[in-house]
Amino acid sequence: MRTAEIPDIVIGRLPIYLRELELLAHNGQEVTSSHELGERLGISSAQIRKDLSWFGPFGKQGTGYHVNYLVEQLRKIMQVDREWPVAVVGAGDLGRALARYGGFAHRGFRITCIFDNDVAKIDTYVGNLRVMSTVDLKDEISLRGIQIAMVAVPAGSAQAVTNALVEAGVKAILNYAPITLSVPPDVHVQYIDPATHLQHMTYYLR
């Protein structure tokens, strides 16, 4: 049962738990505990148990959690027990790096198309992907039923690109442009802006 009242801050920690559990599984570890997981992630064991308990009892008293089982359950919960097609908009350095990044394949995602508005880039290839014109963005994305997109265009074009994505039916946007996007309430946006992250830390430097 997916209850709507689960806090978003809890949802945001699930991928971190999953990633660490996958690492444990990769190392051949079969069982772990909230204490061990918390230790490795810098999170309290109580918080991990509380977060998981929103979704069901996954552990055994005295024993802990079976790593593979918990991985499987978390993948189901986050719906990454499948492969989501993802569109990249922008075929600059960043867009091309994202399109070629090997880290998506085993985590539920596949980049299936890339767009740019620069005629010098259209019809060039990034790996196996032919760069398409943003003119065709809306048709291609809605035709393919793509729900997830990564925006890697300059700040000045990001809102227009976002509007086109939303019109095409995209419901989740990972935005690399250094700008806050305006989207309808049913569209999710996550922000990645390295300068913003760095500025968060410079506050603490002496």
Add this chain to the structure above:
Amino acid sequence: MRTAEIPDIVIGRLPIYLRELELLAHNGQEVTSSHELGERLGISSAQIRKDLSWFGPFGKQGTGYHVNYLVEQLRKIMQVDREWPVAVVGAGDLGRALARYGGFAHRGFRITCIFDNDVAKIDTYVGNLRVMSTVDLKDEISLRGIQIAMVAVPAGSAQAVTNALVEAGVKAILNYAPITLSVPPDVHVQYIDPATHLQHMTYYLR
């Protein structure tokens, strides 16, 4: 006065405020209000006023905030009223994209060196920067007094790279490797992992 008790969650919003104010300034707007800013950022006006009030009174009743003045103040608070040298570790697609990214220059940062352990990459150039061997990482970074680094290496090397950075005196790390790092308490880490961000959103997709 920089009081230690200011919540980190407040600090994390300051760069967002700054970014939006810089955009307003760029558009030639001279005055704004907590209401307008909140509207644009999807944050309540009360929260913006409360956040800013940790650092001083910056506005005028009835009028709001002078954009340029608030930009200036926020830059001082976050210490980005200067230029921080930043090291990039990893000269793969991502590391090179970061080293060439034009978005740092006006936000307080300059990439001043890039490292890789691949002999095929060492001594090649990324823009003006010569790729240096990770063998020299510790000496170069401590010699130059660099306090900020971005880690763009595979997950398997990220902790070792981090240890070297910490030994060299780095106090702020922006980590692109999909792994939770272990660092001393005086070292700050921010995480950017696109797959994690995407997984956060797939939970909500239907």
Add this chain to the structure above:
DNA sequence: TAGATTGTTAATCGATTAACAATC
């Protein structure tokens, strides 16, 4: 002046932690 908006307080809301019975 009248209208607008700040800075701040107190109230509300939500998240984290501590503690422990249940039980493997």
Add this chain to the structure above:
DNA sequence: TAGATTGTTAATCGATTAACAATC
């Protein structure tokens, strides 16, 4: 059994919001 660890409750802690006097 004895030791360990979960799942859950209640208490604590912290963050957000509402409201408004002050004042531009």
